[in-house]
Amino acid sequence: MIGAEAVGWQVGGARILEDVSLTVGAGELVGIIGPNGAGKSSLVNVLSGVTRPSTGRVTLGGADVSRASATRRSRLGLARSFQTSALFDGLTAGENVRLAVQGSGPSPASPFRRAASVAAGRVEALLERVGMGGAAGTLARDLSHGGRRTLELAMALASEPRALLLDEPMAGVSAEDVDGLTAVIGEVRDSGVAVAMVEHHMHVVLGLADRVAVLHHGSLLAVGRPDEVTADERVQQAYLGEAL
Numbered sequence: 001m002i003g004a005e006a007v008g009w010q011v012g013g014a015r016i017l018e019d020v021s022l023t024v025g026a027g028e029l030v031g032i033i034g035p036n037g038a039g040k041s042s043l044v045n046v047l048s049g050v051t052r053p054s055t056g057r058v059t060l061g062g063a064d065v066s067r068a069s070a071t072r073r074s075r076l077g078l079a080r081s082f083q084t085s086a087l088f089d090g091l092t093a094g095e096n097v098r099l100a101v102q103g104s105g106p107s108p109a110s111p112f113r114r115a116a117s118v119a120a121g122r123v124e125a126l127l128e129r130v131g132m133g134g135a136a137g138t139l140a141r142d143l144s145h146g147g148r149r150t151l152e153l154a155m156a157l158a159s160e161p162r163a164l165l166l167d168e169p170m171a172g173v174s175a176e177d178v179d180g181l182t183a184v185i186g187e188v189r190d191s192g193v194a195v196a197m198v199e200h201h202m203h204v205v206l207g208l209a210d211r212v213a214v215l216h217h218g219s220l221l222a223v224g225r226p227d228e229v230t231a232d233e234r235v236q237q238a239y240l241g242e243a244l
């Protein structure tokens with residue numbers, strides 16, 4: 001559904017990504033891991049269209065989108081969540097989702113004009129889908145960190161994406177909220193969405209991912225089932241001193 005083919009990305013003289021090839025199929029979740037500075041966010045940025053690859057191709061549903069803008073990719077069925085929170089704190093959870101629904105329509109440049117036309121049922125359904133059915137009226141600023149990340153997920157799903165990129169969805173989420181958010185992401189995958197997820201919480205990645213891709217110094221060190229990857233000596237070497 002979404003793929004990188006021999007992708008390289010250079011900034012100035014620095015090679016940030018080199019010859020990265022990775023595909024994520026419909027209904028598959030691929031965890032992208034690697035030590036700090038390995039190039040994980042850079043890969044997500046190249047896949048989502050925030051940056052263009054210097055070499056290689058990015059494909060979405062079989063089409064070459066290497067030069068397509070993030071907006072165009074979004075219309076073709078790609079959604080992403082960001083490391084930093086993108087919520088409107090002074091609005092309720094329901095209002096935040098409503099804005100995401102309006103912004104994902106055919107002319108996202110003028111979301112407010114269509115405010116009245118967004119069915120309340122659509123907002124409710126998205127909140128239900130992530131297990132936040134009862135929180136529609138809660139201000140975003142009053143949600144827990146886990147609640148905020150879950151709400152961001154509902155917003156990313158507003159465009160009914162075929163592929164979803166998640167950049168550290170568990171960042172800052174308390175231990176008791178991690179399981180709930182993990183289950184929601186698993187359900188999104190099970191509904192047929194192709195999910196690529198950068199995540200530092202290793203037990204989440206290893207428990208949830210169908211395949212794990214390990215980046216190291218901008219190159220793919222290993223790709224495989226979680227048990228294969230953790231048993232790989234080169235991966236263990238790259239993580240020397242850190243718990244896998």
Ligand SMILES: Nc1ncnc2c1ncn2[C@@H]1O[C@H](COP(=O)(O)OP(=O)(O)OP(=O)(O)O)[C@@H](O)[C@H]1O
Nearest residue numbers: 011014016034035036037038039040041042043215
């Ligand atoms: N726009 C940029 N210009 C120059 N260097 C960059 C740029 N973006 C990233 N880098 C560098 O590329 C390397 C990879 O960064 P990236 O953020 O992709 O790594 P990461 O694996 O996501 O790291 P972390 O786990 O710390 O989030 C780092 O050395 C970073 O300093």
